[in-house]
Amino acid sequence: xxxxxxxxxxxxxGAGKTTIGNRLYYRMKxxxxxxxxxxxxILKKIAGKDLGYKKEDRLERAYRYSALCKLxxxxxxxxxxxxxxxxxxxxxxxxxxxxxxxxIFLDVDFDVLKQRNRKGLYSPKSxxxxxIDVEVEYPKDPDIVIKNNGEQLLEESIEKILNYTxxxxxxxxxxxxxxxxxxxxxxxxxxxxxxxxxxxxxxFEKYMEPGKNLIELGxxxxxxxxxxxxxxxxxxxxxxxxxxxxxxxxxxxxxxxxFVCDDFVNVETIYQIQYDYCYxxxxxxxxxxxxxxxxxxxAYNMLPASGYLFIEARSIHDGKYGLxxxxxxxxxxxxxxxxxxxxxxxxxxxxxxxxFHVIEQEESDQFAPQKGENSVCLRVVAxxxx
Numbered sequence: 001x002x003x004x005x006x007x008x009x010x011x012x013x014g015a016g017k018t019t020i021g022n023r024l025y026y027r028m029k030x031x032x033x034x035x036x037x038x039x040x041x042i043l044k045k046i047a048g049k050d051l052g053y054k055k056e057d058r059l060e061r062a063y064r065y066s067a068l069c070k071l072x073x074x075x076x077x078x079x080x081x082x083x084x085x086x087x088x089x090x091x092x093x094x095x096x097x098x099x100x101x102x103x104i105f106l107d108v109d110f111d112v113l114k115q116r117n118r119k120g121l122y123s124p125k126s127x128x129x130x131x132i133d134v135e136v137e138y139p140k141d142p143d144i145v146i147k148n149n150g151e152q153l154l155e156e157s158i159e160k161i162l163n164y165t166x167x168x169x170x171x172x173x174x175x176x177x178x179x180x181x182x183x184x185x186x187x188x189x190x191x192x193x194x195x196x197x198x199x200x201x202x203x204f205e206k207y208m209e210p211g212k213n214l215i216e217l218g219x220x221x222x223x224x225x226x227x228x229x230x231x232x233x234x235x236x237x238x239x240x241x242x243x244x245x246x247x248x249x250x251x252x253x254x255x256x257x258x259f260v261c262d263d264f265v266n267v268e269t270i271y272q273i274q275y276d277y278c279y280x281x282x283x284x285x286x287x288x289x290x291x292x293x294x295x296x297x298x299a300y301n302m303l304p305a306s307g308y309l310f311i312e313a314r315s316i317h318d319g320k321y322g323l324x325x326x327x328x329x330x331x332x333x334x335x336x337x338x339x340x341x342x343x344x345x346x347x348x349x350x351x352x353x354x355x356f357h358v359i360e361q362e363e364s365d366q367f368a369p370q371k372g373e374n375s376v377c378l379r380v381v382a383x384x385x386x
Contacts, residue, residue: 011106196227218283319374
């Protein structure tokens with residue numbers, strides 16, 4: 001599912017945030033119905049009634065706004081927010097966590113702000129005013145700067161925003177198109193693997209019980225998920241390939257399984273459900289290291305005490321390691337898509353730091369043998385400690 005865009009319009013009081021935000025909203029909504037606007041003054045009454053205007057209160061309020069914006073954009077809603085919230089750590093959080101983030105700074109001379117003074121905030125009797133009593137951190141590298149002293153026409157500012165090309169910062173090599181084509185070709189050739197992996201069978205026999213709840217991250221064509229369903233587990237499979245999920249949902253599926261098309265890294269709501277088992281086969285090497293850290297933490301938080309995390313992934317000792325164009329540590333673009341190879345020791349240390357107890361860790365070229373390839377994979381079984 002495509003994420004929505006976030007237009008974070010910031011500037012001091014009187015900079016014109018609400019005016020520009022409203023005009024942008026109505027222009028965008030005429031073309032994209034899934035568009036909303038959030039105004040700081042309104043949000044304060046909803047999400048900040050318990051907070052004042054000291055720096056620490058403003059920072060907490062800004063974090064709430066950012067979390068709300070992420071929740072909305074993750075569900076495909078284009079969001080415009082008009083807020084002061086001028087803190088470096090907030091903008092850094094936005095860039096790190098919100099995929100389609102556009103930062104717009106309304107730069108207005110202070111003399112102009114005092115002349116406007118529409119809310120009476122710049123009077124001598126006012127206290128805790130951002131930019132006067134409360135120190136602000138002006139944007140260091142905004143995507144769009146609008147000098148809004150009054151010389152530029154409002155429509156010119158709106159056009160500047162609308163003409164900006166949104167560059168997703170977090171949509172890192174997710175390869176949806178590659179995998180859609182892959183599964184479409186396999187389906188058309190009737191050449192798609194249906195038998196469960198060796199990993200699925202062995203993990204079920206050693207650790208799993210019928211009636212428990214399992215989520216598979218990156219379920220692909222569902223071969224392992226359907227195996228777990230047949231074994232009596234309640235299964236949720238999530239994958240970013242529309243082709244794969246559509247094909248699964250067109251089957252006559254039992255009630256105790258669900259398949260959803262979404263980004264298992266950035267989605268939030270599905271991780272609010274508690275699962276006994278989190279199963280990740282051939283998914284960690286399809287995402288970057290930052291995304292890996294994110295889903296491992298989410299897995300830990302959603303599992304109950306004594307819940308299990310199962311991981312199988314390509315190792316740094318795999319025969320394809322180093323082939324293609326290197327794009328980051330242990331990661332390459334090769335044969336049309338992204339592959340990252342996992343260092344077993346580093347993964348184990350990361351899991352332990354999060355709080356997992358690692359009960360199995362092993363590498364082998366027999367875990368997922370490929371004809372004509374030196375396919376070396378690692379396996380890790382980790383348990384959430386009580």
